[in-house]
Amino acid sequence: MLLSGTVVVDAGTTIEEGAVVTAGDSIVAVGDRPDLLEQYPDHERREYDLLLPGLVGGHVHSVQSLGRGVADDTALLTWLFDYVLPMEAEMDADVMHTAAKLGYLECLESGTTTVIDHLSVHHADAAFDAAIDVGIRGRLGKVLMDKDSPSGLQQETQTALDETEALIREYHDVNDGRIQYAVTPRFAVSCTEACLRGCRDLADAYDGVRIHTHASENRDEITAVETETGMRNIHWLDEVGLTGDDVVLAHCVWTDEAERELLAESGTHVCHCPSSNMKLASGIAPVVDYLERGINVALGNDGPPCNNTLDAFTEMRQASLLQKVETLDPTTTAAETVFEMATRNGAEAAGFERLGELREGWNADIVGLTTDVTRATPVNDVFSHLVYAAHGDDVELTMVDGEVLYDGGEHVGIDAAAVRERAREYATELNATPKT
Amino acid sequence: MLLSGTVVVDAGTTIEEGAVVTAGDSIVAVGDRPDLLEQYPDHERREYDLLLPGLVGGHVHSVQSLGRGVADDTALLTWLFDYVLPMEAEMDADVMHTAAKLGYLECLESGTTTVIDHLSVHHADAAFDAAIDVGIRGRLGKVLMDKDSPSGLQQETQTALDETEALIREYHDVNDGRIQYAVTPRFAVSCTEACLRGCRDLADAYDGVRIHTHASENRDEITAVETETGMRNIHWLDEVGLTGDDVVLAHCVWTDEAERELLAESGTHVCHCPSSNMKLASGIAPVVDYLERGINVALGNDGPPCNNTLDAFTEMRQASLLQKVETLDPTTTAAETVFEMATRNGAEAAGFERLGELREGWNADIVGLTTDVTRATPVNDVFSHLVYAAHGDDVELTMVDGEVLYDGGEHVGIDAAAVRERAREYATELNATPKT
Incomplete structure (x- = not known):
C-alpha cells in the first residue's frame, strides 16, 4: 500500500507531501510522494492529511473497560477495593473477553496500535484471545496477587506462578510476534516475596518475556512496603529482581533520589499516567527529572475507571500540561517530547525493536489522521497539532503489521456496535451486584 | 420540537426516558417522555441519547483561533508579546470575521452555546457580525489597551472608550437578546486608571452591560500592578470599580486571603481556565476554596493558542482532575460540580437569567449527545460520562433559542469547510509575517 500525506517520521522529523509504502508486515519505503509514486506505480493508494507511527499505550487495563464511570470521585482505596477489584473478581471468561475487546477497539479507533496491558487474575486467556481477534x-x-487481596482474586503463590507459566507457553510471541508476554504482579503490596522472585525467574526462563507492574503510585503504598520490608518500594523491587531493562514500572510518582538513580542505572522503563494520577489524586510524577536522567519514560492511559478514556492524544496533552504547571515552566515537556514518549519510548518499554517511528524495514504500524476538523484548524505546527489539538476521533486509518484494522470509522471484520451493546449488558449486570 | 432522551435538567438531576419540548425561543415542557408525547402529539420529534443544557464558555478568545499552535511551548511573555498580540494587531476586518466565525463554529460543534468573548482592539464589529451570523x-x-501595549494595539484612552461606547450602542442586546455587551479592558497592566474607571462608567451607563477582564493570571502581572499601584491586583481592580456582580474576572490564580474575601463579598464572578493555566504554566487557581466561599466560578477554554481547543468537555475534565491532584483529594470537584461550573455558573457570569438548566420557560439552548461511541461505553453514570469520558465530537445537535444551528455534523446554513479553508489561508499569511 502507498499512503500519502505529511509523514511524521519520528518526534522531530516530518516530510511534507510525503509517502509511506508498505509490503507485508513492514514499511519498505518512506520519502517524498512524487518519487515514491514513480517507484511504486502499482501499489494501492490512500491519502491522509497526516501519517504517524501507531501510538503505544504503555500502561493499560483493557479489561477494566466495563467499569468506566462506576466509582468516580471516590478515594483510591474505596475505588480499588470496593469497586474495581471486586468487579474483576466477578467477571467470567465471556465478560473478560468482551471487556478486553471493547478496550482494544477503543485503542485502535484512537490511534493506539500497541498496548502494555495489565489483565486480571482470572481468564487472562480470554483477553489474549480478544487481542488476537482484533489484531x-x-x-x-x-x-498475580497472593497476599492481602480481595477474595476471588488472591491465589496461592505457586498457582499464580504456574498459571503464568502456562499462559507464557500458550501466548508469548504469537500472532506473528504481535503478542508478547509480560509477567504482571499487581504491585508489591499484594504479592509475597516468593511471588515477586518467581516473576523474575519466569521472565528469565523465557526469551523475550518482560515484567510489568505498578510501582510507587500512591503514598499509602510506599508506606506499606517500607513498613513491611524496611525498604523504599523501588529498592524492594530491585532486591527481588524487578528492575532492569526488561521491566516496565507504571506510575513512579513517589520516588526519592536514590530510587531515581536506581531506575536510571538499571535501565528500568517507567510508564507515566498523568490523567490517572490526577483523577485518583495520586500525585505528580517527576517526569522532567526522569527524562533528564535518561530514564525511558513511556505514556499510558491506565484503565477506563480512572481516566476515563484510552485516547493517547488526550494523554500526550495531559502529560505536557501537567509538567508545565508543576514546574511553572511553559517550555518544559514540549510537544515533540511527549510525542516521543507515546511512540518510540513506548515501543522500547514494550520491547518491540522496529516500532514507534516510520522507517524503512520497521513494522507497518501506521495511523492516518484527518486535520480537516474545525477544532484543530489551522495546523500551524504538526507536533503542536498532534499533542495539543488533535483527538483520537481524527483517526481515519489504523494499520498494524501492514494490516488495515480500522478504516474510515469502521473496524475491519468486527461489529463494534455489537461489542458495545454486549458491554453495556454485562456492565449493567456487574453493577447490579453490590460490591461490598 | 419534542426532543427525547435522558434529560440532564441541571447538575444533579436527570430524567431517564425524558423529553424536552420547545416552542419559539423557549422550553415549554420538561418531563417524562410518554407524558409529553401524549401532550404534544404534533411536534417534530427528535431522539438523542442525552439532552443537556448548552455549555457556557466563560472566557474565550474566538478571534485568536488562527493562532492555534503558533507559539506552543514558549514562555508567557514571549507567547503574548511576540506572537499573540502582534497577530491580533495585523488582522484586518475580514480576517477577524473569519477567525471569530471559526471559533464560534468550533464552540457550537462541541456543545458550547454561549461564550463570554474577549475580542480584540480593532475590528470588534467584524466579530460581533460573525456571532450574529452563526447564531x-x-x-x-x-x-481596551491604552498603556504599555504593542504598537498597533495601544490606543488613546478616550478613543478606546469612545469606540467601546459606539459598539455598545450598535451591538448590545441585539439578535433577540442573544448578543450582550461586555466592556473588556485587557488587564490592569495594559490599561490606565482613567481607562479602567471609564470602563466602569460605561457599564453603569448602559443597562445590562457587564465587564470582563483578565486578573491575577500570572505572578509577573500581580507584581507589576503592585509595584505601580501599591495594591494587590484584585484590590486595585476594586479601587477602580472593576469588581461586583456584573464583573467577570478570568483566571484569578494568584490571590491572597483578603482578595478572595473581596471577590466573595462583592459577588464578582471568576472564570477558571485550567488548561490555559497549565499550558502557560501560570499556576493552579484555588477553585475549591473559591467554591467554598460561595464565589460563582465559571469555566473557560481561553484562546486556541493557549489550550488549543474550545471543547468545554475537555475543560470540565481538566478542571476536576487538576483540583484533585492539587489537593491530593480524589473526592473534590466532583463531576456534578464542574458540570455546574460549565452550565449554570457560566450563565450567571454571562448574565443570562433563563440559561444553564433545562427548565420550563427557560431559553431553549439545548445540546443532543450520542453515547454510542466505543470510547465512552458503557455509561455507568451520566455526570461521570459527561465530565470524564464524553467529548465535543459526541454532539449531534446544538440549538440556541430553539433554533437548530448544528445538526448531525453539519452547520445549518453555513459552509464550515469553506470557513476552515479561508482560516488556513489567512493563518498562512499571518504566520508568514515575522512578528518581532
Missing part, C-alpha cells in the same frame, strides 16, 4: 499489538499478562 | 449566544466586547 492489536501488545505485551499482555495475567495479574 | 451563537454571547457576551462580547472590544478590548
